[in-house]
Amino acid sequence: MSALRFLAGLLLVPVCVAATRTVAALVQSLRPASLAALPPPAWALLAGFGFWLFLYATLPRPVRTYVLAHELTHALWGWLMGSRVSRLRVSADGGSVTLSKTNVWITLAPYFFPFYTMLTIAGYGVLSLFFNVQAYALFWLGLVGFTWGFHFTFTLSTLARHQSDVLLYGRLFSYTLIYLLNIVGIAFWIVAVSGATLDAWAAFTARDMRWVFQAVADRIP
Numbered sequence: 001m002s003a004l005r006f007l008a009g010l011l012l013v014p015v016c017v018a019a020t021r022t023v024a025a026l027v028q029s030l031r032p033a034s035l036a037a038l039p040p041p042a043w044a045l046l047a048g049f050g051f052w053l054f055l056y057a058t059l060p061r062p063v064r065t066y067v068l069a070h071e072l073t074h075a076l077w078g079w080l081m082g083s084r085v086s087r088l089r090v091s092a093d094g095g096s097v098t099l100s101k102t103n104v105w106i107t108l109a110p111y112f113f114p115f116y117t118m119l120t121i122a123g124y125g126v127l128s129l130f131f132n133v134q135a136y137a138l139f140w141l142g143l144v145g146f147t148w149g150f151h152f153t154f155t156l157s158t159l160a161r162h163q164s165d166v167l168l169y170g171r172l173f174s175y176t177l178i179y180l181l182n183i184v185g186i187a188f189w190i191v192a193v194s195g196a197t198l199d200a201w202a203a204f205t206a207r208d209m210r211w212v213f214q215a216v217a218d219r220i221p
Contacts, residue, residue: 002170009172014216016176018208019183025204026190041193044138048145049152056153064092066154069115071095077109078102107165108174111158112181114151120144141193148189155182 038046068090075085075097084100099106124140127133133140159166159178166174190196 048142052149
């Protein structure tokens with residue numbers, strides 16, 4: 001099984017390269033004449049993200065808050081996949097949650113599923129059912145950028161340390177899967193808050209997948 005996961009990780013490497021090229025192409029396709037040409041939703045997202053980076057660099061880091069999100073993500077994905085959830089424990093030194101079963105998605109979910117970002121989006125959706133929240137859309141996008149920055153920085157710092165979640169499915173497979181899902185998330189947000197379109201995303205993805213697999217094929221003797 002470990003050999004199969006290693007092989008899957010190898011196959012994901014060119015997919016990660018193609019996805020990275022696609023994100024770069026999406027950014028280049030925007031080509032604003034100046035920063036001021038960025039649409040307000042993009043500014044709101046970037047402002048929230050930048051504000052989090054400032055807090056992360058200058059203030060004590062809310063480790064317990066991240067651990068709570070990490071364990072709740074395990075619990076949420078476990079529950080969605082039919083696992084019984086019990087005994088959630090959270091502290092500044094780490095946490096744990098007891099699940100009746102697990103799989104790769106449940107185990108690696110905290111590294112690609114931004115819990116507080118999804119909570120922010122869900123909150124906006126629920127409130128929009130009862131109130132006119134359109135006037136606060138930019139504020140909510142700022143919160144999305146802020147919470148996604150939280151996910152991004154803590155994911156990087158956590159993966160830089162020894163992680164049993166990653167070792168369980170092998171470093172290569174785990175890292176490539178986590179990277180791919182996060183880079184796809186970045187592409188989604190570029191499309192959501194800018195002039196980039198889903199059609200452009202699909203076209204760039206198809207082009208870059210062809211390019212990367214042709215490059216691999218050319219190197220096979």
